[in-house]
Amino acid sequence: MIEDEFVLRYETERADDGLPPGEGAFLACSFLLVDNYILQGRHAETRKPFTRLLSRCNDVGLLVEEVDPSTARMLGNFPQAYSHIGLINCALNLSRQKGLAEEQAESQR
Secondary structure, three states, X not given: OEEOOEEOOOOOOOOOOOOOOOOOEEHHHHHHXXXXXXXXXXHHHXXXXXXXXXXXXXXXXXXXXXXXXXXXXXXXXXXXXXXXXXXXXXXXXXXXXXXXXXXXXXXXX
């Protein structure tokens, strides 16, 4: 589920997982969505969510595991390596001159 450009892991109100309803959006999943747009060549759709995700870094550039999309409050583990890996993958894919598929095809020739 996507809420305000952030990806929620699942709808906690509908799940019977024994936990109270509600949790933040997972930044790693949100970066995966942006990366998916990039790999599909949907570059026009990447700038806004990628910029919003970058704005979730704290004053020294670190990311948390989850954020509350409505309040921007940091939630979960801090710092979170998976969030940083997502950021790096998106940045690398955005900086490529050719798409990943084209680069891999050329390297196998």
